[in-house]
Amino acid sequence: MQTSNVGMSHAKQHAYNNPAVVFHWLIALCIFMNFFLGIYMETFPKHTPSNDAVLFYHASLGSLVFMLAVARLLWRMTHRPLPLPSSVAAWQATASHILHWTLYALMLAVPLSGFIHRQAGAHAVNFFGLGALPTLVEKNEPLRLFTDTLHETLVWVLAALVLGHLAAALKHRFIDRDGVAERMLRRL
Numbered sequence: 001m002q003t004s005n006v007g008m009s010h011a012k013q014h015a016y017n018n019p020a021v022v023f024h025w026l027i028a029l030c031i032f033m034n035f036f037l038g039i040y041m042e043t044f045p046k047h048t049p050s051n052d053a054v055l056f057y058h059a060s061l062g063s064l065v066f067m068l069a070v071a072r073l074l075w076r077m078t079h080r081p082l083p084l085p086s087s088v089a090a091w092q093a094t095a096s097h098i099l100h101w102t103l104y105a106l107m108l109a110v111p112l113s114g115f116i117h118r119q120a121g122a123h124a125v126n127f128f129g130l131g132a133l134p135t136l137v138e139k140n141e142p143l144r145l146f147t148d149t150l151h152e153t154l155v156w157v158l159a160a161l162v163l164g165h166l167a168a169a170l171k172h173r174f175i176d177r178d179g180v181a182e183r184m185l186r187r188l
Contacts, residue, residue: 023072060128062111069107106158113151120144
């Protein structure tokens with residue numbers, strides 16, 4: 001009987017709570033969709049109705065990623081993450097810690113650079129047709145050009161790190177079989 005209680009408490013200790021799981025998968029879905037929207041947008045000539053329509057959703061979804069990332073960071077700062085199993089090497093735990101904080105930073109920096117890029121080009125960002133988001137910068141061509149390059153570069157860095165994150169999750173799931181990946185796969 002004592003063994004089953006230990007198993008239950010072990011299972012609870014090693015599963016993220018509902019808000020953490022929802023934030024993780026919702027932000028992941030939004031980033032995935034927005035990455036492909038950005039690529040799709042590039043198939044249209046600039047300043048055409050098709051390009052502008054995709055850009056509207058790309059900017060809105062990017063703004064949503066930023067808002068969700070802020071909420072997730074607030075949640076993360078008030079809730080300690082689950083510890084990694086003792087079987088995880090110290091260097092892997094350090095790499096995981098660095099990767100997660102870098103992903104948090106990019107979840108903020110990528111949409112913010114796109115937002116500033118739009119505004120520096122004198123374009124308001126309308127959030128899913130609900131209204132324009134606050135203006136942070138006035139028209140500024142050098143800033144627009146800089147943030148265009150910065151945004152694109154950060155997107156590719158984020159994509160590479162997301163692939164690394166996915167590879168690590170798959171390693172934990174299928175090679176290490178240590179339960180780390182399952183912590184975000186639990187049912188709500």
